[in-house]
Amino acid sequence: MSKLNIDQQTIKELFTNKRADFLIPDYQRPYAWDISECQTLWDDIFLFAFPEDDFSKFDPEGDEYFLGPIVTFKNSANKLEIIDGQQRLTTLMLLLRAFYSFFGNMKDDNSKKTAEDISKCIWKTDEFGTPDTNKLKIDSEVTSDDDKHEFLSILKTGIVMDSQKSAYARNYRFFTGQINNFLVQYPTYFAYLPNRIMNNCILLPIEAESQETALRIFSTLNDRGKPLSDTDIFKAQFYKYYKENDKKDEFIKRWKQLEEISDKIFSSVSGSSMDELFTRYMYYERAKMNNKNTTTEALRKFYEKDAYSLLKKDETLNNLEILANFWIHVAEQNDSVFSEKVLKKLAILNYAPNGMWAYLTSVYFMQNKDDSGSLDNVAFNDFLDKIIAFIWTYAIMRPGVNALRTPVYPEMINVVNNKRVTFDDYKFDEDSVRLALESYQFTNGRPITKSMLAWWMYTNDKQELLLLDTKLEIEHIYSRKRQENENGLADKWSLESLGNKALLEKAINIRASDYRFIDKLKYYKGFVTDKGKVREGTKNMELIELSTKSNDFMEADIMARKDLIISKFIDYLRKNDLLL
Template structure:
């Protein structure tokens, strides 16, 4: 069945009308727009008002999910939506008697016009984000230059306040005409999916988002998994505990590599597949964790999952620190694994380290790492190595791995993209040579190994030295 969606271009007054409210979910990233993006938006609106007023102005798309009347989860467009609501709030400071403008910022009581709640609500659990956003949208907020320039909400709303003052005082524009232009001639295109529950509606909306998104920074799967874990904690009223645990995990990952969160989930999937004895090709990470019956999300608590993820980070830290050590036997083999042309062998050694809780003798770990170098380098540079790694992960998880040798190995005349790894391997096949870091390599991609070097490699891969 085709994916069903609803889309209708609407003016600002309709976007923020009736009882409609927009929820920014926990998995979204923090607010990141700076004065630069705010200025671009304001200048575009001002130009459209002054030169093309009759044509109106289109701001862009919103991708939304809903399972409840008048309540939409924001999948894409939160930066634009959040900034727009702050601009409307500033405009209201110059036209406070405008009920329709006030009604775009807050949902109002039909009879008293009292504020019931904000139109845009953030559930992002970065405390400073939600608190600061709520503060600038308070009815009595004072527009003053913020002392903390890192607070993007206060910085940006003050920027708009100063811009509107100049727009009126220096440029001589009629603020009421400009506000009417914003409300009646500026439009967005909300695209939303509906389902019987939020999770299903979100899944549909994310598919739309992934299909149409070709700019900016799309959400990655780790953002969605963060949300799933948050809701798991929410069922037990442990949101605050989860927030602290996730912040710690997030900070540890960022300190090593900004892509480590997603990689940790991928390694976690390998471990789970290994436990289940699965050798087949991988499926998408989101499908793996959200749909398979053996997913940790269906078998474990959020605390257990975060414990597992932190153990993976522990092992990545150990690998990264060890490979940078000089005069260390294990560092030699970690360096060579790191030089392989894709991440499958490196992720496999992380699985080994996690499985063994880092409490393994250096001889055992060195034996495994050396064997892994043989197994991966013997195949050359290829993505097909993943099938060997799937099988090896199963053996690791069931404690049945064996040292690898290729008794029929014949050294090629060229090493392709692995030429740097083979050059380092040649140095380290000298039994007296311990690790060197940083190492300098000179071989070029098309350099051919001599006969003696070829024989040296063959003895290594065949297990004859």
């Protein structure tokens, strides 16, 4: 069982302790508190220290204000590496330094004592208890924080230049301003505030015996802030490796570029956008290990094997950069890199029912790229056709992304062994697929509905490539409102049939949604308003063609279109050799 040292302490007790030698490690995020958060802290502390604006109503022996936990572990350099509480500790240090700037120049005994107490919170002391203003109680090695030197300079000197615009400088100016206003408005209270902050504001330092334990505690405690992402930990390992090889500055530059690319192309609900890049690369390394296990281990568990040995290779960062560049080309639909056919297939995959295609494609790219980082467009197009046909069908026949791991993982291994992707062991029975497509309820809430409609839209040879950020929604060609008003469909399920649905730009879909087909036509085609404003039509060529061929769209048309889509999709499976 892991050992923990937990002891509620005042700010003064924690900061003046001889063992207090805090380090904000390289993998932490830059300081990010803004004025609003500092204002909240100041207001809360002030209300606590002076209840009802009366210093006499405060009980110095019993009143306490809890500021939260500080999670650390002692690293190999005997420093307390901060896992949780970095932002809070940094802000408290700035606040105390701002107070010291005032009290350090006062001559009365109480002020001198207050200044001495504050100084022992900020600076290390010698064996006689004298603060050494060259040795701070806190240091920062955050690799992505260009302003950390300002933080350390402010703590040492108490001086902020007008040219300094960092969060440290901004917040320090805020606190000095608040303290100055406080001194003017409450001169008789002035001596009490910093002492009540140091002596009655409580922190809960939790010292773990290892980084892993500290991170686990942090994840348990912290349900409001942003926990350290896996990538933050990986960055630290890279940083140490490149620092040892005298390439620290080169690494920091390359890492920032990688972060910028990842932020552009990968979304992240939690953690870092780069977690997705590391995940996509993991599948390539995993395949090279011949790992077919369908239980995929957590990202950090994968990379931490053998003391993060994979992150201590030059080729790993190189490969991550190459893979990120590939995906930025995909996101930007770079037609100097990909053929039009490939770009259309990638646009279809943008609507895939799950994300497994991106992992398989990453493996394919890493294995098949040439020295310039390019793919053969003909072979890549064939690969994309194959995985679209397979993944779409598998999502209908055996729904669930986890189910897809079973056939996909062996194909990843085939790819790294320079074998073609065939899915030979998972081909489909034609009659079963047809029956499934005919009976499947393609409701709007099911991802496969949009997937099928995207594939169908791009089967039209005249269909132009749409930007990936085009907001497309599912259009009911025979509208729901029309069915409510006219009850024209004998089978109400025809309304939700694949034959009655198409992808349509969001703005047009809103305008056309409640109209009869004859009324929808002008929205499909585009028109000019009475005031001369041009309303562009859809880019979906099928809807444009429908609008020129007929003035109505009835149940028979829905059924005919459904049959056509299903037949074409069966042909697509046959063309890609996925039928038994």
